[in-house]
Amino acid sequence: xxxxxxxxxxxxxxxxxxxxxxxxxxxxxxxxxxxxxxxxxxxxxxxxxxxxxxxxxxxxxxxxxxxxxxxxxxxxxxxxxxxxxxxxxxxxxxxxxxxxxxxxxxxxxxxxxxxxxxxxxxxxxxxxxxxxxxxxxxxxxxxxxxxxxxxxxxxxxxxxxxxxxxxxxxxxxxxxxxxxxxxxxxxxxxxxxxxxxxxxxxxxxxxxxxxxxxxxxxxxxxxxxxxxxxxxxxxxxxxxxxxxxxxxxxxxxxxxxxxxxxxxxxxxxxxxxxxxxxxxxxxxxxxxxxxxxx
Numbered sequence: 001x002x003x004x005x006x007x008x009x010x011x012x013x014x015x016x017x018x019x020x021x022x023x024x025x026x027x028x029x030x031x032x033x034x035x036x037x038x039x040x041x042x043x044x045x046x047x048x049x050x051x052x053x054x055x056x057x058x059x060x061x062x063x064x065x066x067x068x069x070x071x072x073x074x075x076x077x078x079x080x081x082x083x084x085x086x087x088x089x090x091x092x093x094x095x096x097x098x099x100x101x102x103x104x105x106x107x108x109x110x111x112x113x114x115x116x117x118x119x120x121x122x123x124x125x126x127x128x129x130x131x132x133x134x135x136x137x138x139x140x141x142x143x144x145x146x147x148x149x150x151x152x153x154x155x156x157x158x159x160x161x162x163x164x165x166x167x168x169x170x171x172x173x174x175x176x177x178x179x180x181x182x183x184x185x186x187x188x189x190x191x192x193x194x195x196x197x198x199x200x201x202x203x204x205x206x207x208x209x210x211x212x213x214x215x216x217x218x219x220x221x222x223x224x225x226x227x228x229x230x231x232x233x234x235x236x237x238x239x240x241x242x243x244x245x246x247x248x249x250x251x252x253x254x255x256x257x258x259x260x261x262x263x264x265x266x267x268x269x270x271x272x273x274x275x276x277x278x279x280x281x282x283x284x285x286x287x288x289x290x291x292x293x294x
Contacts, residue, residue: 015145015153017190017291018181020261021084022254025160025175029072029103033065044106045164054165061164070162071175073102077113077156080179085154090119091181092150095141097126097133097157099253100169117154130280131229131253132197133157135287139195141182152183159253173250178257190264193217193273193290201286206235206279209286214240217290218273225271227259232279232286243271252280264293 032038042061049056060066077096085091094117096110114123126133126140134157144150158177163169182192196213210232218224225243233239233246245263247255256276263274277288 015142015182015192016185016294017192017264018152018183018185018187019084020178020180020264021080022178022258022261023076023080023083023176025071025076025079025177028065028067028069029075031072031075032061032069032103035063038062038065038069041103041106042164048105049165054167056164068162069164070103071160072104073098073109073158073160073177074104074107074112076158076160076175076177077109077179078116080156080158080177081113081117081154084179084181085118087118089152091117091121091152091154092119092183093141093144093153094121094123095126095137095153095155096123097137097155097253098159099127099130099133100159100161100163100171101127102158102160103162103164113156119152121154122150130283130285131231131256131278132280132283132285132287134253134257135195135197135278135289138182138192138289139197142192142195145182150183152181155180155182157254157257159251170252172252172254176251176254176258178254178261180257180261187294189294190274191292191294193292194288195290196286196288198286199284201279201284203235203281206232206286207238210236210277210279210288211238213286213288214275214277217275217288221273221292223271224273224275225263227256227263227274227276229256229278231281232277235279235281260291264291 046056110123
């Protein structure tokens with residue numbers, strides 16, 4: 001039996017989306033080109049997988065470099081930060097959200113990204129929540145902005161598409177990342193209007209709860225556009241018709257944020273509210289985030 005609980009964040013004072021960057025990455029992680037590092041990672045992952053009756057194929061981490069190997073969130077995040085945050089704009093908080101582990105699992109990636117981010121911000125990672133991790137990261141950023149004096153926060157959502165052993169997890173189709181800079185801004189910018197997260201939501205309860213939350217978030221707005229994950233769209237057939245964008249399948253963690261960044265960059269056709277929403281049928285998290293374009 002599942003019990004639903006809700007986490008609600010209102011519109012934190014000053015939390016605005018200043019800019020966003022998104023990028024698709026190709027090929028294995030750059031650090032895997034070093035044969036010594038590649039062999040060490042192969043040994044580490046084989047040791048970690050063995051107690052779970054998983055095997056790393058012999059030779060996968062040998063010579064030559066296999067195109068089937070995956071990515072490093074440190075490398076992906078560093079590239080996103082370089083495009084997102086100018087050197088003279090220090091950041092106070094960095095939150096890394098992911099689901100599938102990367103190919104450098106022994107590294108504290110959030111701490112590494114703090115090291116290469118302007119301002120050397122406090123940093124931590126949110127994982128083991130599937131696609132809800134990014135919504136949790138945004139909710140936490142709002143709490144810090146309201147209570148801890150964090151003026152600028154970077155939220156990085158990443159996923160890589162290759163594991164060196166068999167897994168029941170649904171892997172993404174591509175290595176992708178989305179980075180968003182939130183904070184105070186004197187320039188016109190998008191404003192976070194609210195975040196809603198529900199745990200323990202059975203599939204047959206999604207439609208009614210999502211509709212109720214959408215009604216609350218969109219109150220007072222004339223023109224609302226929805227960005228829905230394909231997983232949520234599959235169980236919300238009664239969703240409002242019209243201005244709805246359903247993400248293509250294959251990017252469970254970054255999909256809605258990738259499309260949201262595209263909507264904001266394109267001006268969202270004068271919509272006065274964007275609502276990104278996702279549902280994980282396995283973990284049963286229902287999440288919504290509302291943003292008023294600048």
